[in-house]
Amino acid sequence: MIDSIYIAWQYIRFNKIKTATLIACITLISFLPLSLQLLLGESERQLMSRAVSTPLVIGDKGSSLDLVMNSLYFSDEVPELIGMEASERVMESGLALSIPVYARFHTRGNPIVGTTLDYFDFRRLKVAEGRNLAVLGDCLLGARVAENLGLKPGDSLLSSPETLFDLAGVYPLKMKVVGVLQKSHTSDDLAVFVDIKTTWVIQGLGHGHQDVTNLSDPTLILKRSESNVAATAKLYHHTEITKKNIDSFHFHGNTSVYPITAVIAVPYDDKSGTILRGRYLSRNETLQIIKPEEVIDGLLQNIFRIKNVLDAVISVVALATVLAIILVFALSLRLRQREIQTIFKLGCSRLTIARLVSAEIFIIVLTSGLLCGVMILVVNQISNGLVRMLFIR
């Protein structure tokens, strides 16, 4: 009976440091290109599927990539703001469904996306628990947000201030969780949706406060005339929208110029899409209309170009590692000449000696393979979030 695996295992166990170093080298050199491939595949899937399903995006004439990343994936990079009239312009054109998006604010690390109910129909998002948005101050959670924050309908959520030290800035708004969306495995799972008007309240463009016409405290009144009452900064502003105070919330000025980050335009047909795109080609036009698929395709081409460079670097490192491992085994065999001579004298054939060494290599490679497999499985499990972290946020 030749027990090569047992003897090889004993040798490997005895030489723990050498074995661990070899396993680490082989594991890392296999894991790097595989994980990179996996992450790029996942990023391509995530980025492209959403881009393909979003026909047109209208936004300010700045970076088209920032515009797409923010309006489709709610990235932290906020493009230059545009007015709500951009959305009304699309609607009035009769060429496309217009969905305004205002993705600027955050709550506990998750983007707050202000939009209209059309967005949920367009993305085919269904409410899994609770109900859809109905009144100002309601919020609807993406599935992962609800999971991560442990929230359910009936709970509340505070918006995060944009700057911590701006005392005159916007106060956090306490939003009421009214529902949780079904998992969609897209960026929508990681967002908190509110009505577009709620985002304006968060920004401070709309607010609710004590009724100034019935104020008895004179320190709250700055100036009173027959048609107007000017209040002091001491006036109490509501930081939560409730049934009791909802009527006190109001917006000053023309909401058509209120900010949004983008408009998603869903043309009714190809022809309408082409006509709509044409309307934004004028040199004097302040807005741009883009096809997200083209922007993401360009981004992916750049990423894959970088990946090719990385592949080349990894190939060289892998070759060097393999040569180093061969050298380690060759030196190890030289050091083990006496041992080999002994087992040869005992009656072992050269073929069996080769089998013993092969068994050692087999165990090391197998262990590295298993370790690499486990690491790849872990990366696969977290690839969704990792891709967001690496390529989107």
Next chain:
Amino acid sequence: MINIEKLHFSYLTGDFHLYISKLNVEKGEKVAVIGPSGSGKTTLLNLIAGIIPVKNGNIRVGETRIESLNDAQRRDFRIQNIGFVFQDFELLDYLNVIDNILHPFRITRALTLDKDVRGRAAALADKMGIGDKLKRQTNDLSHGEKQRNAICRALLSHPKLILADEATGNLDPENKDRILDLLFQAVDEHEATLLAVTHDHELLKNFDRIIDFRNFQSKEAV
């Protein structure tokens, strides 16, 4: 047990030359081989064991003519019929005591490792006084214990012939006598033949016969 006739041997390089016209060792004999370094003692053991192929002359061990065997046959013959004990013990440091004893059974198809062999290995180790150290790594053993471990390995397959190359060379005087006693006991119990190379003239009195390579004229050698 061993019959050598007209044996000529020289290495490809160097001016070493070994010639033995006739040498006989009877079954059950304990024979010491002495002589200066480089006189060919170890070479003779290697030729008898079939480690070095015989090119000129005849070596018969029992009924087997060593010079007529090919490489694989010599290996099988060696592992089944010969027990080797080396000066530096030649134990494998990554195996524990019991695995070192069982090692020959794990590296060839000519021997079968079964429950009976494992039992015999443990009993043999017990008899050699290392029965309580079976799971110890060999690095943790004293020189005497290491040599006892090596003797167990050599004896486990019940070899007809035990070749000991300076088996006591690395041991202190007390251990030398003890190991030699154990080796002799084991040889008697297994009805084996012992051919032992030694430099230690104090031990010679224990052997049945001495072959002196200095002149290569032991009383029986021609």
